[in-house]
Amino acid sequence: MEGITKIKDLNPNAKRVNVLAKVVHKGEPKEINTRYGETKHVTEAIVGDDTGIITMSLWEDQADLVEEGETIYVDNGYISLVRGHMRLNVGKYGSIKKSEEEIEEINEDLDMSAEEHERPYNRRRNSFGRRSFGRR
Numbered sequence: 001m002e003g004i005t006k007i008k009d010l011n012p013n014a015k016r017v018n019v020l021a022k023v024v025h026k027g028e029p030k031e032i033n034t035r036y037g038e039t040k041h042v043t044e045a046i047v048g049d050d051t052g053i054i055t056m057s058l059w060e061d062q063a064d065l066v067e068e069g070e071t072i073y074v075d076n077g078y079i080s081l082v083r084g085h086m087r088l089n090v091g092k093y094g095s096i097k098k099s100e101e102e103i104e105e106i107n108e109d110l111d112m113s114a115e116e117h118e119r120p121y122n123r124r125r126n127s128f129g130r131r132s133f134g135r136r
Helices: 060-065
Strands: 017-026 030-033 039-048 053-059 071-082 085-098
Touching: 017 053, 039 060, 053 060, 053 071, 060 085
Parallel strands: 053 085
Antiparallel strands: 017 039, 017 071, 030 039, 039 053, 071 085
C-alpha cells in the first residue's frame, strides 16, 4: 500500500487518493434525490487517522463494507464538496477494503469537513445555473 494520503493533506481538488483510515462513526442511511432524478441511499461515516478526520459518503451498498472501529483502505478515492464541505468518496473506479493494518491514534481535533470551501467557479454556467450556449 504505497502512496497513502494523510487526511490532513486532502483538499477539495484531490482525486485518485489512497487513504488508510479508521471508522470513528457510521451514521444511518439517508435517501436523497440526485440531480438525475434517481433516488439513492447515502450513509455518512466519520473516518480518521493520526492527522485528522473527514466525513465519508458511502453510496448504496458501500455502507455494508465498513463498520465502526475498523480500519479501512480506500483505493482511488476522491474529494467532493457538499454545500462547501469536503467529503471523501469512492467512485466506480475505486474500492473500499478492510485493512490488516490497524490505526490506533485518531486526531479528532482537525476535522477536514468542518471548514467551508469556496466552490470553484464554473465558467460554463451563467448566474442562473443554465448553460449559456455561447450567447452573451
